[in-house]
Amino acid sequence: MKFFESSGLRVVLLLSAFGLGSGPHAQAQYKLNYGLKEPQEASLLPRAAAPLSTATRKPKVAPSPTLTPTPDGSFLLRHGWELTPANAVKADGAAISTPGFSSASWYNATVPGTVLGTLVDQGVYPDPYLGLNNLHIPDSLSRQAWWYRTAFAVPAREKNKTVWLQFQGINYAAEVWLNGRKVGTMQGAFKRGRFDISSLVSRTGPNALAVHILPPPNPGIPHEESARTGQGPNGGLHALDGPAFISSEGWDWVPGIRDRNMGLWQDVSLKFTDDVTLQHPQVITDLPLPDTTRADLTIRTEVANHGRQARTVTLKGEIEGISFSQKVSLQAGEQKTVAFTPAQFPQLRLVKPHLWWPNGYGAPALYPLRLTVAENGRVSDQQTLRFGIRELSYEMTVDGPAQPGQRVEFNPLAVKNPAQLLFDNTKRREVEPGVWVASLRLGTEAAALLPVPAPAAAPYLVLKVNGQRIYCKGGNWGMDDGMKRVSRAHLEPYFKLHQNAHFNMIRNWTGESTEEAFYDLADEYGMLIWNDFWISTEGYNLEPTNNALFLDNAQDIVRHFRNHPSIAIWCPRNEGYAPVPLEDALASLIMQEDGTRFYQGNSRNLNLRPSGPWHYFKSPVDYFNNNAQGFTTEIGTFSVPEAETIRKFIPKADLWPVSDTWYYHDFHEEQGQKDYIAAANSRYGASAGVDEFAAKLQFLNYDSHRAIFEAWNSKLWHNTSGVLLWMTHPAWPSMIWQTYTYDYQTHASYYGAQKACEPIHAQMNLHDNCVVVINSSLKTIKDATVQVKAFALDGKELFAQQQRVQVAANQLTTAFTPELPASPAGPYLVRVQLLSPTGAVISRNEYWKAENDAFQSFARQPPVQAACKITARDASARKLTFRVSNPAPTAALNVRFVLLGKDQQPILPAYFSDAYFTLLPNESRLITVEYPEGLKAQDLSVASGGFNVK
Numbered sequence: 018m019k020f021f022e023s024s025g026l027r028v029v030l031l032l033s034a035f036g037l038g039s040g041p042h043a044q045a046q047y048k049l050n051y052g053l054k055e056p057q058e059a060s061l062l063p064r065a066a067a068p069l070s071t072a073t074r075k076p077k078v079a080p081s082p083t084l085t086p087t088p089d090g091s092f093l094l095r096h097g098w099e100l101t102p103a104n105a106v107k108a109d110g111a112a113i114s115t116p117g118f119s120s121a122s123w124y125n126a127t128v129p130g131t132v133l134g135t136l137v138d139q140g141v142y143p144d145p146y147l148g149l150n151n152l153h154i155p156d157s158l159s160r161q162a163w164w165y166r167t168a169f170a171v172p173a174r175e176k177n178k179t180v181w182l183q184f185q186g187i188n189y190a191a192e193v194w195l196n197g198r199k200v201g202t203m204q205g206a207f208k209r210g211r212f213d214i215s216s217l218v219s220r221t222g223p224n225a226l227a228v229h230i231l232p233p234p235n236p237g238i239p240h241e242e243s244a245r246t247g248q249g250p251n252g253g254l255h256a257l258d259g260p261a262f263i264s265s266e267g268w269d270w271v272p273g274i275r276d277r278n279m280g281l282w283q284d285v286s287l288k289f290t291d292d293v294t295l296q297h298p299q300v301i302t303d304l305p306l307p308d309t310t311r312a313d314l315t316i317r318t319e320v321a322n323h324g325r326q327a328r329t330v331t332l333k334g335e336i337e338g339i340s341f342s343q344k345v346s347l348q349a350g351e352q353k354t355v356a357f358t359p360a361q362f363p364q365l366r367l368v369k370p371h372l373w374w375p376n377g378y379g380a381p382a383l384y385p386l387r388l389t390v391a392e393n394g395r396v397s398d399q400q401t402l403r404f405g406i407r408e409l410s411y412e413m414t415v416d417g418p419a420q421p422g423q424r425v426e427f428n429p430l431a432v433k434n435p436a437q438l439l440f441d442n443t444k445r446r447e448v449e450p451g452v453w454v455a456s457l458r459l460g461t462e463a464a465a466l467l468p469v470p471a472p473a474a475a476p477y478l479v480l481k482v483n484g485q486r487i488y489c490k491g492g493n494w495g496m497d498d499g500m501k502r503v504s505r506a507h508l509e510p511y512f513k514l515h516q517n518a519h520f521n522m523i524r525n526w527t528g529e530s531t532e533e534a535f536y537d538l539a540d541e542y543g544m545l546i547w548n549d550f551w552i553s554t555e556g557y558n559l560e561p562t563n564n565a566l567f568l569d570n571a572q573d574i575v576r577h578f579r580n581h582p583s584i585a586i587w588c589p590r591n592e593g594y595a596p597v598p599l600e601d602a603l604a605s606l607i608m609q610e611d612g613t614r615f616y617q618g619n620s621r622n623l624n625l626r627p628s629g630p631w632h633y634f635k636s637p638v639d640y641f642n643n644n645a646q647g648f649t650t651e652i653g654t655f656s657v658p659e660a661e662t663i664r665k666f667i668p669k670a671d672l673w674p675v676s677d678t679w680y681y682h683d684f685h686e687e688q689g690q691k692d693y694i695a696a697a698n699s700r701y702g703a704s705a706g707v708d709e710f711a712a713k714l715q716f717l718n719y720d721s722h723r724a725i726f727e728a729w730n731s732k733l734w735h736n737t738s739g740v741l742l743w744m745t746h747p748a749w750p751s752m753i754w755q756t757y758t759y760d761y762q763t764h765a766s767y768y769g770a771q772k773a774c775e776p777i778h779a780q781m782n783l784h785d786n787c788v789v790v791i792n793s794s795l796k797t798i799k800d801a802t803v804q805v806k807a808f809a810l811d812g813k814e815l816f817a818q819q820q821r822v823q824v825a826a827n828q829l830t831t832a833f834t835p836e837l838p839a840s841p842a843g844p845y846l847v848r849v850q851l852l853s854p855t856g857a858v859i860s861r862n863e864y865w866k867a868e869n870d871a872f873q874s875f876a877r878q879p880p881v882q883a884a885c886k887i888t889a890r891d892a893s894a895r896k897l898t899f900r901v902s903n904p905a906p907t908a909a910l911n912v913r914f915v916l917l918g919k920d921q922q923p924i925l926p927a928y929f930s931d932a933y934f935t936l937l938p939n940e941s942r943l944i945t946v947e948y949p950e951g952l953k954a955q956d957l958s959v960a961s962g963g964f965n966v967k
Contacts, residue, residue, distance in 0.1 A: 049559050052253015052266065053238040056156075063149055063243040063677035067668030070143035070150050078125050082168045084287065089401045091183065091288040094167060094226075098281070100126035100135050103162035103229065113164055114194035114227035116219075120166055131188075131280040132163050132230070134500045146499070146749050146759065148668050148678055151272050152241055158276040159236040165228040165281055175289035176220045179323060184210035186283030186532065189233040189261055195226050205260035205570040206282070207531055207551070209577065213323065230279055233258045237266040239273020243677045248685045252558055259561030260551050260570035262529050264496055264748075270683055271499050271748045282501045283532055291397035292324030293347065293390050295332075297576045300386060300404040301613055303430055306484040312370040312406045313359040318388060320355050322347035328392060335387045339364050345390075373405025373582040375487055375521040376543030377776040378795055381405065381582070383540055405540060405582025407483055411615045412469050413624045414476035416446055416456045423457075424469040426481070427615060431465040435608040438601060439465060442594055442618035448476050451627040452647065455618065474738040477647035478617070478624040480545070480585060486827060488733060488793040489545065490726060490774045491515065491522035492745025492756065493651060497530040499749040505534040510761045510926040510949075511746060512538040517928050517947075518756065518767060519774035520544070524620075524650055524741050527551050527591050531574060539583035546584045547650065547741070549620060550574075550603070555593020564598050571603060575610040588617045592628055592651075620650050628652070631743055631754070633689035633717075635696060636870075637724030641784035645728035645737060653743035653754045654721045655693045656766040657684070659913075660711040661923075662758050666750035673707040684752040693717065702873045712964050715765035715911055716865075716872070719933050722756065722766045724783060726773035730791040731782045733829040742770070761926035765911065768933040772862060777824065779803060779832075779851040779860040786837060790822060790830040790851055790860075798824035801859065802852040803832040807845050810878065810908050812938040815845055824851075837866070844872050846908070846935055863935055875964060881909040883936065883961040888943070890954035896947045899959050903936035910964040912936050916946055919956035924948060933963075 082097025101123040112118060126135045133154070136142050145151035171180065182193070188206040192199060195217045203210040218224055235257045240249030248269045255266040255277065267273035298318040305311055314336075322328050332355055333342035341362045345355055359365040371382035382405060389399045410428040417423050432439070437460065444456040454476055457466075473479050473486055480487050497503050497511075515523065523539065524547040525531070539546050550571055552560060561567045578584060587607050589595035595603055595618070607616040621628040628651035634640065644652065657663070664672065671678040675694075684690055697704070697713040704710035722742070729740040747755040756767040773780070776794040781787070788803055801824050807816035818835050838845060844867040851860040865872065881903055889898040897916075903909040912934055916927035928947040936942065948957060 050250050050253055050557055051559065052250055053240055056238055057241055057246065061243060061246050062241050063152060063681045065149045065668070065676070065678055066670035067148055067678075069153050070147055072137075072140045072143040074140040075125070075138075077121070080125065080167065084169060084172065087286070090399050091286045092172070094169060094285045094287065095128055098126035098128040098165055098167045099123035100132065101164050103164055106164060110192060110194035110199060110227055110229055111197045113166060114225045115197045116168065116223045116225045118166070118225065123166065126165055128165070128167075128281045128285065129185075129283050129503075131276055131278050131282050131501050132158060133274065133276040134280070134502060137500070145275070147666050148671065149681055151275070152681070154275040156239060156273065156275050159279065160232055162232060163230045163279065165230065166226065168223050168225050169287065170223055171218060171220050172289075178289040178291060179213065180215045180218045181288040181290065182212045182214045182226070183286045183288055184281070184283070185285070187228070187230065188279050188282050189258065189277070190231040192229040192231070193226075194229070196224055205566055206262060206278070207260050207528070207570040208573045228281060230281070232279060233261055233277055236277050239267035241272070242680050242683075242685075244680050244686070248683075248687050252553060254559070256553060256559040257562050259563055259567040262496065262501070263527060263551060263553060263558075264529060265499075268495065269685060270495050270744065270751060270754055272681065274499050278501045282503075291392065291395065293320060293322050293328055293330050293392065294398040295320060295388055295390055295400050298386070298388055298400055298402060298580070300402070300580050301430070302404070302406040302408065304406075304408045304483060306408060309372060309483050310369055312367045314365040314367065314406075315359065316357040316365070316386070317354055318400075319352060320345055320347065320390060321352035322349060325349050330390050330392045330397065333389050333391070336384055341365065367406070370406045372483055373407040373540070374543060375482055375545050376516050377519055377521055377793060378482070378485065378487065381540060381543035383582075402580050403537075403540065404580045407582050409585060409614055410481045410484070412473065412479035412481065412486075414448065414454045415440065415466075416454055418457065418459060421446065422448065422454070422476070424472045424475050425466040426469050427466055429465070429608070429613050429615060432462055432608065432612070433464070434462065435612050436605070437462065438604050438608065440604075440616075440618070442600065442623065443597070445623065451622055452476060452625070453622050454624060473734040474647060474736055476624060477626070477736075477738050479648075479738045482545075485795060486734070486738070487521065487545070488827075489522040489648070489739030489741065490793070491520035491524070491544070492742030493524040493526045494530050494746040495526050495744055496748040497532075497535060497746075503530075503532050503534060505538065508534050509538055511757075512542040512544060513928060514757055514761065514763065514767070514926065515544055515745065516542040518745075518771040519776060520745065520770075522547060522585070522739070522741060523745070525549055527553055528574070536578050536581040536583060540581050544583055546581075547586045547588060548584050549588045549591055552590035552593070552595070554591055560596045564602070567599065568602055568606065572606055572610060575606060579611045579613070584614065586615055586617045587611070588620050590620070592619075592621050594619050594623075624648070625650060628743075631688055633693040633696070634721065635692055637720050638783045640724045640728035641731060641782060645732055647737060648739040650741045651743040652725055652740065654725075655688065655690070655753050656718055656722070656755045656764070657711060657714045657752045658758045658762060658764045659715065660708040662760070662762045662764070663707060663711060665760065673710070679752060682750055682752050683754070688753060700870050700872045702876045712911070715933060715964070719765035719769035719911075721769070723769035723773045726770055727780045727782070730773060730778065730780060730829070731789060733791055733793070735829065745770075763929065763932070765933045768931065771931075775860060777851065777859055778862070779849045780862055781805070781835075781847060781849050781864055785834065787834045788832045788849055790824050790832060792824050792826060792828055792830065795826050797826045798853070798859070800854045804850045804852060805835045806848050807838055808848065808937055809845055810843065810874070811906060812908065812940075815841070841866070841868065843867065843874055846937070865935075875910060878907050878910065878965045879905070880965050880967045881905040881907065881963075883909050883912060883963070883966045885914070885959040885961050887959065892954045894947070895950065895952070895954075896945055897954065897957060897959065898943060898945050900941050900943055901936065901961055902941035903938060906938050908938065909936040909966050912961060912963040912966055914944065914946065915960045915962065916948060917958045917960055918952070921958075924952070924957070
C-alpha cells in the first residue's frame with residue numbers, strides 16, 4: 018500500500034518506511050488517521066474577499082552576539098543568531114561553522130523561536146494569525162532543513178574552565194557544529210542537549226556555532242477548513258514522529274503551522290565549570306499527614322567527575338538560611354547519585370513550613386534551593402531551582418486480587434520499591450458505562466494504598482494536596498502558542514487570567530506546552546498541571562513508531578520538571594491508554610525518575626468519565642441533566658468573542674456575513690454552529706451585523722460556560738470531583754473553545770466561568786431551581802444568609818426569599834428551592850446572593866429567565882449611559898477601584914468594561930473582578946481592575962459597554 022505525498026514529497030511505502038512490519042500493530046496503524054494524501058483542490062480552499070496582507074521585508078542588521086548571564090552561572094545565547102534554508106547554501110557544516118563564513122544573505126533569527134517565527138519577524142511572510150494569511154505561507158517550510166548560525170567569545174574569567182553547550186529544546190532533529198567540527202546530534206522536540214565543547218572552543222578568538230535543523234520525517238498535509246470542507250481530520254502522519262508538536266499538522270483548534278514549529282524553540286546557553294558537575298537534582302517533600310506542621314525534605318543530585326584524576330569535593334545545599342553539606346569522593350570519570358536525607362541532616366526536618374497550595378486553597382509558597390559542588394573552596398559547578406512543600410495523594414477505585422471495587426487512597430511516597438508497579442491498566446473492568454477501573458498487581462505494597470472510609474466520588478479520581486481533597490476546575494491548553502512564542506512575558510498574563518478566574522488546574526494536552534516558563538508560572542499562580550505525553554486519541558490517531566526515542570524524551574521531561582510542585586499527574590496520551598510497548602515502560606519511568614506522582618493511565622474512562630461533548634447545547638440545562646458526572650478532562654462549546662476582537666483578525670471585507678475566514682478560525686459547523694446561531698436568533702432576535710451578532714452571542718457564552726461548571730458544582734463530592742474545559746486557552750485567534758482570546762481579551766465566556774468557579778459560590782441549579790452554596794475553599798462560614806430575589810427589567814421586585822445557612826469548608830450546602838414567578842409578564846432576573854453575618858456580599862449570581870427563553874425584548878431596551886468613576890488608585894498593587902452606576906429607568910444588560918490608556922486606547926491585559934452582569938435601575942457596583950507593569954495609575958481610565966450600554 019502506498020501513500021502519495023505531493024508538493025515535492027517522496028512517495029513512501031508506509032509499512033516498511035515507518036518500521037511497522039506486517040503484524041497486527043501494522044494493520045491497526047493502517048486503519049487510523051493518516052490525514053490527507055494530497056493537498057485539497059483549489060476550489061475547496063477557503064475564499065476571502067479581503068486581499069492577502071502584505072509583508073515588508075526588514076533590512077538585514079549586522080549580528081551582535083552577546084552572552085546573558087543567569088543565576089546558575091550559565092550564559093544565554095539569545096542575540097546574534099542568523100537563519101537560512103539549507104538548500105540556499107552549498108557549504109557543509111564544517112564550513113558554515115568556521116569563523117569568517119559569509120552569512121550576509123541570511124535572515125536575522127529570533128532565538129528562542131521557530132523558523133516561521135523568524136520569517137514573520139523579518140517580514141518574509143505576513144502574520145499567519147490574521148485572516149487567511151496562513152493559507153498562503155508555503156507548507157514546504159516543514160519539509161526542508163534549515164541552518165542557524167551565531168558566534169561567541171569565551172569570557173576572560175572562564176577561559177580555563179570546561180565549556181558546556183546546552184540546548185533546552187530543538188525541533189525536530191539537529192546536528193550541532195562548532196569551529197568546523199561536528200559536536201553531536203539531537204532528536205525529539207522535548208529532549209535537552211548538553212555537549213562538552215572544551216576541546217573545540219577557542220579561548221581567545223571568536224567561535225562559530227552552527228545548528229543544522231532537520232525536519233520531521235512525517236510532517237503530513239494540513240487540512241484547510243472552509244464552508245465546503247468542514248473542520249477535517251485532527252492531525253495525521255505527524256503523529257508517527259512521537260515527541261513532536263503533533264497538533265501543528267492542523268487540529269480542530271489550530272490550522273496547520275507551516276514549519277511544524279521547527280527550530281531552536283527553547284534557549285541555547287553556555288556553562289563553564291571545573292571537572293565536577295551537578296545534574297538532575299530532585300527535591301522530595303514528605304508531610305506526616307494529616308499533620309502539616311512538619312515536613313521532611315530529601316534532596317538528591319547526580320555528581321560527575323569529568324576529569325582524569327580522582328576528586329574529593331564538598332556538595333553543599335542552601336534553602337533560606339538552612340545549609341547542609343557532605344564530602345563526596347569520585348574516581349576519574351565516575352558518576353554517582355548523592356542524597357541528603359532528614360535522618361542524616363536534621364535541619365531538613367522543617368517545622369511550620371510554608372506549604373504550596375493550589376489556587377483557592379492557600380498560597381502557592383515556593384522555596385529556593387542552591388546546590389554547589391566545590392573543591393578546596395573553589396566552586397566547580399552550581400545549580401539553582403525552586404520547589405514547593407506539598408504532598409500529593411489520589412483517591413480511586415481499583416480491583417484487588419480478592420476484592421473488586423476497593424476505594425483506596427494512593428500515596429506514591431509510601432511505595433518502598435519503585436521497581437514494583439502497583440496498577441495494571443491492561444486488566445480493567447467497566448463499572449459504569451464508559452468508566453473503567455484498573456486491577457492491582459500481585460504483590461502490591463499494602464502501605465501505599467489506604468482504605469477510604471468516606472468515599473467522595475466513587476468510582477472517580479479525587480486529587481488530594483496536603484491531605485485535602487481538591488475540586489479541580491480549569492481547562493486544557495492545546496498549545497501555548499501556535500508559533501511557540503513562549504517567553505515568560507507572553508505567557509504570564511494567561512496564567513494570571515486563570516488565577517483570577519478561580520481556576521486551579523491546566524491540562525497540558527499531549528504535552529505541547531513544555532518549557533520552563535510554563536511550569537514556573539504554574540507554580541507561582543497555583544495551577545495544578547495535568548501533564549500528558551505526546552500521543553493523541555487511541556483508535557484514531559497514529560502511534561509513535563520509535564519507542565526508544567519517545568522514552569528518551571519522556572525521561573528527560575520528567576527529570577527536567579519533577580521539582581515543580583504544580584505538576585499533579587503524568588498521563589501517557591490524550592484519550593486512550595499507552596501503546597502496549599510503552600505502557601509499563603512509562604509507568605516504571607514515572608515511579609523511578611519521579612516517585613511522587615501518579616501515572617494516570619488514560620485521560621478519560623479510567624476512573625474518569627468519557628470526554629466531551631464539545632458542541633453547543635440548545636439548553637444549558639443539559640449539562641445538569643446529562644453530563645455532570647465524576648471527573649472530566651474535556652467538555653466545551655463555542656466561544657465567539659466580541660466584535661472589536663474579531664476585527665483584529667478578520668479583515669473588514671470578510672467580517673459579515675459569516676465567511677470562510679470565520680470557518681478557518683474554527684467556526685465549526687460540525688460542533689453545532691447552526692444551533693449556536695439559531696439560539697442567538699430565536700432568543701434575542703436576528704442580527705443585522707457583526708456587532709449585534711457578537712453581542713447576542715455573549716449571552717449564550719456566559720450561560721453555557723457558567724452552566725458547565727455549575728453542573729459539576731451541583732454534585733460536589735456526591736459524584737463529581739473535577740471539570741476541565743475543552744479549552745480555557747487559545748493557541749491562535751479562534752471562535753471556539755476558549756475563555757479569553759489570544760490577545761488577552763476577556764469576553765463573556767471568561768466571566769461565566771469565573772463566576773461559577775469562585776471559591777465560595779451561591780448558585781441556582783438550572784434543572785431543578787434548587788439553591789446551593791459550593792465552598793471549594795478550606796474556610797468555614799457560620800451564620801451566613803442565602804438570599805434569592807427576582808426583578809423585572811424596570812427593577813421592580815417580584816419575589817424575595819432567604820434562609821440562614823452554615824457553610825462547611827470544602828463541601829456543598831443545600832439551602833432551599835424558591836417558588837419563582839409562575840407567569841411572568843416578560844423576562845425577569847433572579848439574583849442569588851450569599852451574605853455574611855454583617856450583610857456583606859460574599860457571592861452574587863444572576864440568571865435571566867423567560868417563557869420559552871424569549872428575550873427578544875432585550876433588543877427593544879433603550880440605551881443606558883452607565884457611568885464609571887474611579888474611587889481608588891493603588892499604584893503598588895497596580896489596581897484601580899471604580900464604581901459603575903446605572904442612572905437609567907431600565908436595566909443595563911451584560912455590563913462590561915475597557916481599560917483605557919492616556920491615549921484613550923484599550924489596554925490589554927486588564928484583569929477585571931467582574932463583568933457581563935446586570936445593573937438594575939439606580940444600582941451601582943464596585944469593581945476592581947489590575948493593569949500591567951509600566952503604566953501610571955493617573956494615566957488610566959475605565960469605560961463601560963454592554964448589550965444596551967453605550
